[in-house]
Amino acid sequence: MVSTPALIGVDWGSTSLRAWLIGFDGALLDEAGAGQGASTIKGHAAFVAALDQVAGAWRASHPQLPLLACGMVGSAHGWLDVPYARCPAGTAALAAGLRRPDDGPYIVPGVLFDDASLPPDVMRGEETQIVGALHLQPSLRAASCVVLPGTHSKWTHVNEERIVRFATHMTGELYAVLRQHSVLGRLMPADAPADPEAFVRGVDAARDHGELGLPHQIFAARTLGITHKLPEAALADYLSGLLIGHELRAGLQWRVLAGLGAAPLALVGAPPLCARYQVALQRFGRPADLVLDNTAPHGLLALARAAGLLPLETP
Amino acid sequence: MVSTPALIGVDWGSTSLRAWLIGFDGALLDEAGAGQGASTIKGHAAFVAALDQVAGAWRASHPQLPLLACGMVGSAHGWLDVPYARCPAGTAALAAGLRRPDDGPYIVPGVLFDDASLPPDVMRGEETQIVGALHLQPSLRAASCVVLPGTHSKWTHVNEERIVRFATHMTGELYAVLRQHSVLGRLMPADAPADPEAFVRGVDAARDHGELGLPHQIFAARTLGITHKLPEAALADYLSGLLIGHELRAGLQWRVLAGLGAAPLALVGAPPLCARYQVALQRFGRPADLVLDNTAPHGLLALARAAGLLPLETP
Numbered sequence: 001m002v003s004t005p006a007l008i009g010v011d012w013g014s015t016s017l018r019a020w021l022i023g024f025d026g027a028l029l030d031e032a033g034a035g036q037g038a039s040t041i042k043g044h045a046a047f048v049a050a051l052d053q054v055a056g057a058w059r060a061s062h063p064q065l066p067l068l069a070c071g072m073v074g075s076a077h078g079w080l081d082v083p084y085a086r087c088p089a090g091t092a093a094l095a096a097g098l099r100r101p102d103d104g105p106y107i108v109p110g111v112l113f114d115d116a117s118l119p120p121d122v123m124r125g126e127e128t129q130i131v132g133a134l135h136l137q138p139s140l141r142a143a144s145c146v147v148l149p150g151t152h153s154k155w156t157h158v159n160e161e162r163i164v165r166f167a168t169h170m171t172g173e174l175y176a177v178l179r180q181h182s183v184l185g186r187l188m189p190a191d192a193p194a195d196p197e198a199f200v201r202g203v204d205a206a207r208d209h210g211e212l213g214l215p216h217q218i219f220a221a222r223t224l225g226i227t228h229k230l231p232e233a234a235l236a237d238y239l240s241g242l243l244i245g246h247e248l249r250a251g252l253q254w255r256v257l258a259g260l261g262a263a264p265l266a267l268v269g270a271p272p273l274c275a276r277y278q279v280a281l282q283r284f285g286r287p288a289d290l291v292l293d294n295t296a297p298h299g300l301l302a303l304a305r306a307a308g309l310l311p312l313e314t315p
Numbered sequence: 316m317v318s319t320p321a322l323i324g325v326d327w328g329s330t331s332l333r334a335w336l337i338g339f340d341g342a343l344l345d346e347a348g349a350g351q352g353a354s355t356i357k358g359h360a361a362f363v364a365a366l367d368q369v370a371g372a373w374r375a376s377h378p379q380l381p382l383l384a385c386g387m388v389g390s391a392h393g394w395l396d397v398p399y400a401r402c403p404a405g406t407a408a409l410a411a412g413l414r415r416p417d418d419g420p421y422i423v424p425g426v427l428f429d430d431a432s433l434p435p436d437v438m439r440g441e442e443t444q445i446v447g448a449l450h451l452q453p454s455l456r457a458a459s460c461v462v463l464p465g466t467h468s469k470w471t472h473v474n475e476e477r478i479v480r481f482a483t484h485m486t487g488e489l490y491a492v493l494r495q496h497s498v499l500g501r502l503m504p505a506d507a508p509a510d511p512e513a514f515v516r517g518v519d520a521a522r523d524h525g526e527l528g529l530p531h532q533i534f535a536a537r538t539l540g541i542t543h544k545l546p547e548a549a550l551a552d553y554l555s556g557l558l559i560g561h562e563l564r565a566g567l568q569w570r571v572l573a574g575l576g577a578a579p580l581a582l583v584g585a586p587p588l589c590a591r592y593q594v595a596l597q598r599f600g601r602p603a604d605l606v607l608d609n610t611a612p613h614g615l616l617a618l619a620r621a622a623g624l625l626p627l628e629t630p
Contacts, residue, residue: 119520119539119544120535120544122538122541153530167527169528169534170497177497181495181496182488211565212565213484214528214529215529215562216562216565217434219434219436220434220436223434223435223483226391226437229435246529247528247530251531
């Protein structure tokens with residue numbers, strides 16, 4: 001049986017976008033991508049043109065399909081500033097918060113965590129992946145810790161199908177700026193094969209000696225090189241392991257303090273990055289229970305259905 | 316009584332240099348500076364020219380004076396690669412390690428800490444400041460923790476007048492790359508008046524909630540801005556406080572584990588930066604016992620004397 005198209009979905013981040021023609025059953029019937037991230041586009045007409053470029057053909061063939069986008073496209077510097085949904089936020093609250101610019105797609109709100117005792121935290125795009133993960137994996141619904149690794153990793157506490165709390169870790173961006181702009185990058189060759197051993201060594205250093213502090217430990221990505229204890233080609237993976245290790249050190253403790261010690265731990269994201277996190281989690285003695293690839297299309301479909309954008313019954 | 320010139324001393328870092336005409340009693344009879352840091356100069360002739368520019372007139376007037384330089388000028392990418400002295404390193408070991416390029420100044424070796432159980436650590440330039448601090452302050456000689464804030468802060472364990480162990484914290488460089496190259500800098504105005512309250516708030520966040528992890532906590536320098544809980548002009552000082560707070564959190568614990576809980580704690584460096592660290596140390600309930608401005612000239616003089624470069628007696 002061929003799946004019937006139900007939705008045009010877009011995950012529209014800061015630096016790129018991915019679009020899908022999604023079937024009623026969640027099948028990806030077609031997909032497209034572009035480098036036109038929400039932070040690289042200015043003005044309504046430019047957003048209309050960028051969307052048309054990736055999804056114009058689908059819209060021409062299926063003019064009746066709703067469009068739903070998530071991510072930084074809904075930020076103050078995106079197409080339309082869609083107000084955040086506040087924690088606790090589940091599918092219903094997110095669906096109720098959809099907004100659309102004239103002639104544009106519906107856009108999913110991001111989520112704001114703000115409990116006054118700590119600085120607030122925000123996400124845009126990850127909430128849709130979490131909705132997709134909960135849709136696909138019933139075991140995550142009652143209580144779980146869903147981790148989305150990335151430039152800004154998110155550690156999410158899910159309770160009764162809602163995002164009740166989360167914490168952003170700027171791990172990927174720290175790695176990028178240290179590698180490209182700090183003294184640490186100077187010894188690192190531009191192209192080097194992956195060095196899984198150096199990665200593990202970095203993870204273990206954070207696990208075993210993290211109390212020495214991240215500002216101190218990262219300096220080893222220089223000193224190990226200049227003293228020839230690690231080949232220069234291994235230094236970038238050592239640094240990556242150290243930073244991910246510091247994220248895990250904090251995140252796993254946060255997870256236990258949140259009462260999620262016995263709840264499932266899931267990784268959601270691109271397989272190569274999830275694989276690195278899974279290795280690191282194993283070094284910490286707490287491997288992920290589930291590893292899910294991109295769940296945004298399922299999240300968009302579930303949100304479109306909850307918002308009443310789809311026909312109630314599959315045709 | 317007018318002090319008699321004894322030494323031409325140079326603190327020659329990566330990005331700039333400072334030179335002094337130093338008297339037998341340590342008085343600074345004249346000083347000069349230039350932007351020609353060791354990492355910006357290539358080749359022997361260029362180093363000779365740069366030195367001549369700042370110290371040529373002194374050399375002409377006092378051709379008999381020895382020249383002594385410290386800092387990155389002695390690194391592999393400097394004028395001459397001077398081998399590190401290994402911990403424990405005191406004045407005698409450093410003086411024995413002086414090397415000079417033909418027609419160039421004597422150069423003080425950096426110090427290497429390498430005990431095999433942890434990644435190695437290195438300093439170049441700070442050892443001379445520490446020698447100067449010990450020379451000036453007898454209370455630091457038996458046992459002390461000497462902290463030199465900066466781009467690469469050093470926490471040093473001094474025992475029996477020797478550097479027995481130290482740890483570098485890349486705090487200043489982390490601040491610079493995050494401010495200039497990360498998403499955190501985007502909300503920060505280029506010029507903003509200092510905001511001591513925001514600085515303290517950042518320090519306190521590291522002190523009280525540091526276990527949430529630096530990669531997480533720095534994201535607040537964005538979220539506090541976009542939720543208008545801190546004015547944009549305050550975000551840079553908040554970030555600075557957070558990073559210095561993480562350094563102190565780790566450094567103060569390191570100090571106690573090193574058995575220095577009852578030993579004097581000294582800050583050595585530029586007064587404005589030391590003032591920030593002193594405020595942060597007070598927030599941690601452990602203010603510095605001593606705060607010393609630039610001690611490099613006294614260190615250079617002590618090392619020159621120990622190396623036999625000066626006449627044994629003051630003329």
